[in-house]
Amino acid sequence: MANIEKTANRLVVKSGSTSLTLDKGTGKAVLQTKLLLWSKKPVEFALSDIDDIAVKTDVDGMSGATIHHSVLHRRYGEIAVLTTEEAKHAAETVRVLRNFVGL
Numbered sequence: 001m002a003n004i005e006k007t008a009n010r011l012v013v014k015s016g017s018t019s020l021t022l023d024k025g026t027g028k029a030v031l032q033t034k035l036l037l038w039s040k041k042p043v044e045f046a047l048s049d050i051d052d053i054a055v056k057t058d059v060d061g062m063s064g065a066t067i068h069h070s071v072l073h074r075r076y077g078e079i080a081v082l083t084t085e086e087a088k089h090a091a092e093t094v095r096v097l098r099n100f101v102g103l
Contacts, residue, residue, distance in 0.1 A: 015083035
């Protein structure tokens with residue numbers, strides 16, 4: 001399961017090389033990812049830009065294994081994969097995120 005740190009005004013989700021910080025005090029979200037050893041430039045956007053957070057399920061073409069991702073959708077069409085987890089863990093991560101942002 002993703003590592004989730006939550007207070008009344010701030011929620012941080014860390015999974016692998018991805019970190020998402022949601023801050024109600026500033027009304028902003030910051031998405032940070034790494035590619036190998038290098039951190040990519042953080043993506044900052046308003047919490048109000050988030051229009052959905054959901055579980056996306058794919059099937060690996062080589063192994064046939066089912067893969068579950070929690071994904072964040074923004075109003076302008078951008079999609080960010082936050083976690084790759086077991087189905088029940090991805091659903092719980094999505095539930096916590098949706099509750100925090102009021103979806």
